[in-house]
Amino acid sequence: MKNSVLIIDDDKELCELLTQYLQLQGFSVESTHDGAQALRQLQRKQYDVLVLDIMLPGMHGLDVLRELRESNNTPVLMLTARGEDTDRIVGLELGADDYLPKPCNPRELAARLRAILRRANNAAGQGSKPTEVTAGDTTLNSGSRTAVYRDRALSLTSAEFNLLKLLVERAGQVVDKETLSQEALGRPLTAYDRSIDVHVSKIRRKLSAAGAGELILNVRGLGYQFALDE
Structure with a gap:
């Protein structure tokens, strides 16, 4: 079709x-x-x-x-x-x-x-193959496409879910923007493209509204890192 x-x-x-x-x-x-x-x-x-x-x-x-x-x-x-x-x-x-x-x-x-x-x-x-990924108090379910911090749901767009899932899966590691763009957005990163930064900023605000601290760290010149709760 x-x-x-x-x-x-x-x-x-x-x-x-x-x-x-x-x-x-x-x-x-x-x-x-x-x-x-x-x-x-x-x-x-x-x-x-x-x-x-x-x-x-x-x-x-x-x-x-x-x-x-x-x-x-x-x-x-x-x-x-x-x-x-x-x-x-x-x-x-x-x-x-x-x-x-x-x-x-x-x-x-x-x-x-x-x-x-x-x-x-x-x-x-992925609806028939639900899998969960967790880092600290953040959990994402790829089957239902839902995300929670502790007991509070995070309302994420498709792109935001993909980005957060990728970062949570690699918690503690720095993930470069090229990898985030390729694997989460499905396209190469282009010059002056701020899509990743904007999506990450929105995810941070939603995590903060759920009571989380600063979980997504900006590693200058390299990319982003998901940190475990202190």
Whole structure:
């Protein structure tokens, strides 16, 4: 079965170009050019992954993402203006899975979508093989995709779960950002890419809200380390 993609972008020519390319790559593609319309469409139909332009007229793309995440966990890849780091960071904090700057290369877009879908499919496939990993008071279950610190649940996105699981599995070791990007996000780390840092920052805040101390350490120039509770 083909993976379904909804492109939300007001640039109709770009939508046509991306639709043609992605269809050749085996995706089923639809597009809409208005954020509010996209939200209504998502209430009627489920897609495997969304491509969301941040700079939409009327309802801003970040507002679409914020409202979407209140009830919908469909993976989202953002399209952002080149150089707009703030939009990328805010988008990741709101629950986007990945981003690409515009104008984007259709081949790179297809590769990123496949990485997102592999992550989602792997998560779904683990449902019949529940395994737990624990470090100190932090436990993650790969079957149910749940995480807890002591008795408090951590509400994590797919990317955050993958990152925390990888760090917990290697507690006490420094894991470099390239490894985190490859194994948790499913793609190579690129220059000036702050996705890992933003996801880790969100995980830290969620652990802190659950009563944890500073468990994820930044080892300057090397990567991140999950420390056991003192």
